[in-house]
Amino acid sequence: MKATKWVSTAVALTLMGSVAIGCAKSEESPSTSPTGDTKGTAAPASNKPQEMKINFTAEPPVMDSSKTTANAAFTFLGAFNEGLYRTDKDGKATPALAKDFPKISADGLTYTFDIRDNANWSDGQPVKAQDFVYSFKRTLDPTTKAQYSFIVAWIKGGEAVTKAKTPDEIKAAQDALGVKAINDKQLEVKLEKPVAFFTQLLAFATFFPQREDFVTKAGDKYGAEVDKVIGAGPFVLSKWDHGQTLELVKNDKYWDAANVKLTKVTANIVKDSNTGLNLYETDAADLTEINRDQLTLYKGKPDNLPKPELTNSYLMYQTKKVPALGNKKIRQALGLAIDRQAYVDTVLANGSVASTGLVPGGTSDGAGGDFRKSAGETQPKFDAAKAKQLLAEGLKELGLTELPKMKVNADDTETAKKSLEFILAQWKQNLGYDAVANPVPHALRIELSSKKDFDIVLSLWGADYNDPMTFLDMWVTGGEFDEGDYSNPEYDKLIKSAQTEVDASKRSKALIDAEKILMDDQGVAPLYFRTRAYLKKENVTGLILPAFGQEWELKWASIK
Amino acid sequence: MVKFILRRFLYALITLWLIASFTFVLMKNLPGNPLGEGAERIPKATKEMLLKQYGLDKPLWEQYLTFMNNIIHGDLGASFQFPAHKVTDIIKQAFPSSLKLGLIAIVIAIVVGLTLGIIAALKHNKAGDYTAMFIAILGVSIPSFVLGPLLSYYVGVKWGILPAGLWKGPKYVILPSLALSFGTIAILARLMRTSMLDVLNQDYIKTAKSKGLTNFSVVVKHTIRNAILPVITIIGPIFVNVITGTLVVEQIFSVPGLGKHFVSSVYSNDYTMISGLTIFYSAILILVIFITDIVYGFVDPRIRLGKGGK
Numbered sequence: 001m002k003a004t005k006w007v008s009t010a011v012a013l014t015l016m017g018s019v020a021i022g023c024a025k026s027e028e029s030p031s032t033s034p035t036g037d038t039k040g041t042a043a044p045a046s047n048k049p050q051e052m053k054i055n056f057t058a059e060p061p062v063m064d065s066s067k068t069t070a071n072a073a074f075t076f077l078g079a080f081n082e083g084l085y086r087t088d089k090d091g092k093a094t095p096a097l098a099k100d101f102p103k104i105s106a107d108g109l110t111y112t113f114d115i116r117d118n119a120n121w122s123d124g125q126p127v128k129a130q131d132f133v134y135s136f137k138r139t140l141d142p143t144t145k146a147q148y149s150f151i152v153a154w155i156k157g158g159e160a161v162t163k164a165k166t167p168d169e170i171k172a173a174q175d176a177l178g179v180k181a182i183n184d185k186q187l188e189v190k191l192e193k194p195v196a197f198f199t200q201l202l203a204f205a206t207f208f209p210q211r212e213d214f215v216t217k218a219g220d221k222y223g224a225e226v227d228k229v230i231g232a233g234p235f236v237l238s239k240w241d242h243g244q245t246l247e248l249v250k251n252d253k254y255w256d257a258a259n260v261k262l263t264k265v266t267a268n269i270v271k272d273s274n275t276g277l278n279l280y281e282t283d284a285a286d287l288t289e290i291n292r293d294q295l296t297l298y299k300g301k302p303d304n305l306p307k308p309e310l311t312n313s314y315l316m317y318q319t320k321k322v323p324a325l326g327n328k329k330i331r332q333a334l335g336l337a338i339d340r341q342a343y344v345d346t347v348l349a350n351g352s353v354a355s356t357g358l359v360p361g362g363t364s365d366g367a368g369g370d371f372r373k374s375a376g377e378t379q380p381k382f383d384a385a386k387a388k389q390l391l392a393e394g395l396k397e398l399g400l401t402e403l404p405k406m407k408v409n410a411d412d413t414e415t416a417k418k419s420l421e422f423i424l425a426q427w428k429q430n431l432g433y434d435a436v437a438n439p440v441p442h443a444l445r446i447e448l449s450s451k452k453d454f455d456i457v458l459s460l461w462g463a464d465y466n467d468p469m470t471f472l473d474m475w476v477t478g479g480e481f482d483e484g485d486y487s488n489p490e491y492d493k494l495i496k497s498a499q500t501e502v503d504a505s506k507r508s509k510a511l512i513d514a515e516k517i518l519m520d521d522q523g524v525a526p527l528y529f530r531t532r533a534y535l536k537k538e539n540v541t542g543l544i545l546p547a548f549g550q551e552w553e554l555k556w557a558s559i560k
Numbered sequence: 561m562v563k564f565i566l567r568r569f570l571y572a573l574i575t576l577w578l579i580a581s582f583t584f585v586l587m588k589n590l591p592g593n594p595l596g597e598g599a600e601r602i603p604k605a606t607k608e609m610l611l612k613q614y615g616l617d618k619p620l621w622e623q624y625l626t627f628m629n630n631i632i633h634g635d636l637g638a639s640f641q642f643p644a645h646k647v648t649d650i651i652k653q654a655f656p657s658s659l660k661l662g663l664i665a666i667v668i669a670i671v672v673g674l675t676l677g678i679i680a681a682l683k684h685n686k687a688g689d690y691t692a693m694f695i696a697i698l699g700v701s702i703p704s705f706v707l708g709p710l711l712s713y714y715v716g717v718k719w720g721i722l723p724a725g726l727w728k729g730p731k732y733v734i735l736p737s738l739a740l741s742f743g744t745i746a747i748l749a750r751l752m753r754t755s756m757l758d759v760l761n762q763d764y765i766k767t768a769k770s771k772g773l774t775n776f777s778v779v780v781k782h783t784i785r786n787a788i789l790p791v792i793t794i795i796g797p798i799f800v801n802v803i804t805g806t807l808v809v810e811q812i813f814s815v816p817g818l819g820k821h822f823v824s825s826v827y828s829n830d831y832t833m834i835s836g837l838t839i840f841y842s843a844i845l846i847l848v849i850f851i852t853d854i855v856y857g858f859v860d861p862r863i864r865l866g867k868g869g870k
Contacts, residue, residue, distance in 0.1 A: 059642075221644055242650075244816035272725075278712050279814075282717055282723070443590070444591035447591055
């Protein structure tokens with residue numbers, strides 16, 4: 001009993017003590033509170049401090065341009081580093097670390113680049129051609145395990161490097177790689193076959209330069225901490241509190257520093273969109289992404305900023321394992337029976353656009369135009385009566401009286417589940433067909449798709465580069481991502497010809513013809529081109545929300 | 561007593577081993593692979609190479625042995641989502657925020673909860689009792705995922721008194737701590753009230769009163785000190801609940817804690833992170849139970865005189 005009392009007294013004392021400490025702490029609060037973030041918002045408008053605060057939804061996993069695949073990392077890489085070219089507000093490559101556009105040989109295989117004399121790393125060292133050579137070789141090196149190495153492998157001998165097994169083989173393949181520094185400021189790249197969009201591609205972070213001395217010194221931690229990243233871009237990464245805040249400050253050693261207005265950018269990691277909106281409302285953020293329900297509150301307001309993306313959503317059919325889906329008329333019927341305009345208006349309501357083909361609007365056609373405009377509407381329009389007729393014809397061809405029960409896989413997110421509901425309701429209403437919804441976790445959907453273990457799957461694909469090829473080469477027979485086993489020899493021929501065609505307009509025509517075939521076959525059924533919704537304070541100008549790769553581009557942004 | 565402690569320690573180790581093993585089995589049954597964002601577009605050859613790097617191409621028993629061996633050596637492995645970071649580093653980095661939030665929440669819960677409980681008991685069946693219990697019922701009924709956004713919106717946006725989110729200094733701690741402590745306040749208030757009423761009806765309280773002791777003295781020295789004992793019993797587990805249950809509140813107020821890693825690791829099949837966090841949280845819970853057992857061993861010798869105790 002004695003001990004009990006002793007313990008209870010001790011606990012009571014501890015409690016009182018902790019309360020006292022708690023009180024003392026909260027009393028201290030005002031004086032110890034950092035003023036940094038409030039300063040920015042409270043500053044008088046006349047001062048116009050060139051500082052911006054952004055809500056950012058994800059922590060960049062690693063900021064190593066060879067290894068990363070995440071938009072979050074690409075966004076920051078684009079801020080503190082850059083490539084030979086940088087994508088401007090129109091989505092076009094403009095000379096960045098390269099002085100001008102490349103000299104391209106007549107066969108479209110050899111590119112020569114001159115690097116700017118005043119291109120510097122943020123520590124003042126000059127950017128050299130060797131930094132690009134090192135970067136490309138490192139990305140291709142199989143020991144780096146770069147997931148985007150396939151893009152760099154278009155350089156002559158690139159694939160051989162990725163497939164090399166031993167260190168000697170790797171070294172030999174790297175030495176034979178078609179990239180060399182003619183001198184410190186001149187770079188030459190030879191391609192395996194013509195890549196019409198190669199200049200454009202060089203603005204993508206995977207092609208950014210890397211400093212061998214820096215990468216070697218940082219070792220395994222390269223790209224993982226604030227002092228383990230370096231760049232030659234408009235900003236310097238000055239702070240990285242994991243899970244919390246990333247901070248960029250202007251890079252005075254940047255070749256185009258005179259045109260960079262922002263002096264500081266703070267990106268706070270805010271995953272919850274309601275919190276994001278609350279922070280925006282209290283001026284703790286100048287830019288935030290919002291969801292569909294929040295968008296309705298801001299419709300028509302000036303701070304509403306849509307971000308159209310080079311991302312499409314589509315239904316993919318397993319044409320081999322499910323005989324019914326091997327029938328063109330049945331696929332056409334399923335595609336025609338969905339009213340896409342009603343879908344984007346009611347289910348998404350975020351500015352996404354009903355698809356009119358496979359390739360999203362805004363994608364370059366490789367010949368100076370917009371692919372979607374050049375190709376026109378290749379996807380058959382919603383037509384319930386025709387859909388019903390095609391279904392009947394298709395069933396007759398197969399000797400069936402009705403469609404078998406098929407499962408439609410999708411992610412188990414709210415949007416995906418609502419999408420499933422809508423699509424299935426459309427089929428029921430317009431075709432009298434009951435399909436089965438099968439929402440599963442994202443990882444499972446990917447696994448089932450890669451094993452071709454599905455009937456129909458609702459999927460999304462985002463561009464790796466701004467060219468229709470990123471959407472179209474997936475569907476060639478036996479292609480790595482042709483999980484629906486779609487096959488059409490005519491289509492394959494057109495894609496293959498576009499892969500080697502040097503003449504831009506001929507290439508563009510081949511791609512348009514290929515899309516027409518794919519849409520007529522309904523090898524896949526596109527649904528919409530995704531748009532995301534952002535809110536931006538009106539005094540922020542020049543901010544670009546790129547259609548792919550990065551979340552935002554800050555170089556030309558300023559505060560009015 | 562030494563034997564008692566050793567036996568408890570052994571039980572703790574066995575429990576931890578069982579939890580680690582179960583976690584291993586469960587996470588191996590998670591669908592999908594752990595290659596993270598963009599995994600759908602990784603060429604097959606690269607995918608195989610990455611799985612090989614993480615040893616996921618080996619037989620399950622071999623993976624299990626490596627997994628257990630690493631744990632014994634305190635190595636929870638590298639995260640799949642954040643390949644340049646070890647799970648232990650991520651825990652070191654994120655846990656202090658969760659712990660700080662949890663500690664403040666528990667202090668608030670203890671102070672407010674016990675006070676409400678005491679008031680309710682002393683004002684039994686009177687207005688004070690009803691008010692305190694009304695607050696307690698509210699606390700139980702309103703989950704933190706409702707209270708959090710309400711606090712963030714009204715206190716943060718509408719009234720502009722405190723920051724609506726983020727984690728940058730003392731004033732940023734208040735709203736998430738309140739949101740997190742509300743449910744615990746209710747539990748403690750109700751428990752303290754019951755316990756106090758129980759003690760107040762004991763003979764020794766009547767004796768104390770009849771001896772002419774002041775009301776204050778009876779309440780503080782005799783009632784609270786005795787009534788608080790059952791409350792202490794649950795403070796350990798509640799503490800663990802609070803620090804591990806910060807996930808929703810962390811998300812709502814953008815607190816850079818460990819909770820978000822738990823969810824994102826499950827969604828992305830980040831095996832090392834899932835197992836690392838489960839083991840870490842289990843270890844905390846087991847440690848708290850272990851300490852509670854030891855304290856009880858001291859307090860009540862009958863407990864350690866159980867099987868084999870001397």
